[in-house]
Amino acid sequence: MDVVSDAIAAVRIGQPSSNRVRVNGSWCARFAPYDGAGFHVVLEGSCWLLPDGGGAPVSLGAGDAVLLPHGTGHVIADSPADAATVARAVPFELRPDGMLPGSAAAVSGRVEMLCGKYRLDRSRVHPLMLELPKVVHLPNRVGSYPELRAAITLLGGELSEQRPGACIAVPSLLDLLLVYMIRSWMAEGSGGAWSAVLGDPVAAAALRALHSDPAAPWTNDRLAAAAGVSRPTLARRFTALVGRPPMAYLTWWRLTYAATLLRDTPDPLAAIARRVGYGTPYAFSHAFSREFGTTPGRYRAGAAEAS
Known part of the structure; x- marks a missing residue:
């Protein structure tokens, strides 16, 4: 085992979960703080992530991935933060089918995302994991993060339709997604002390x-x-x-x-x-x-x- 693999394995527990979400029009959903890590991948359209605690809104475009490694509460919405946007956020858990409320807007305004979370045991966290910021934004750029892009494509395909072996394939792809998001963050050169350690x-x-x-x-x-x-x-x-x-x-x-x-x-x-x-x-x-x-x-x- 290498250090990054061990750091992830030490905290990963249970099975990860994910939903494929399609929305349009004026919408926003609240994700409560979670004792684990959350992620979103924008497959189509664009939206905004509004982290709790006064963090700056994050603009997400098609192909962008975002990891919330410390389970930070947040809102995903069609527009940047303001009091009205946050106030009308609907708890994501109230939509078990993965669909959020949207107006009858044109299809051109549609947003499609993968939303999911990982269970983590925070009793013994490796310092490499502690260094991760509360929001890791990995924007889609040509030629960047090829492994991450491949995992996103495969995961989206598995979630779009029921295929034989999906019960094994989806959790495995979600585990790969976590590894690739952390690896991509470290490759950005903003990985803090542990990027220097491993270098x-x-x-x-x-x-x-x-x-x-x-x-x-x-x-x-x-x-x-x-x-x-x-x-x-x-x-x-x-x-x-x-x-x-x-x-x-x-x-x-x-x-x-x-x-x-x-x-x-x-x-x-x-x-x-x-x-x-x-x-x-x-x-x-x-x-x-x-x-x-x-x-x-x-x-x-x-x-x-x-x-």
């Missing part, structure tokens, strides 16, 4: 080693050798970019990965302890309780109830 050959090499085999008996010397630098160079570069020393990051990641295994697998405690580099279940339980404030068993039970 640094020393820090990136060390992170690849730790994430590919977190159970290995890592030491600073062994990790420095894997990164091809001296121990002092590794410590200086890694700590400056990541924000914590290599072995502190390793401990944090081992326990974060263990929490994912407790949540997503039925594996016994001893097996999970071995997979994350602890010699005994007792040593693992002690470290986990110190980090999470609860035992692995109680954490697993709580995760099962939440799902």
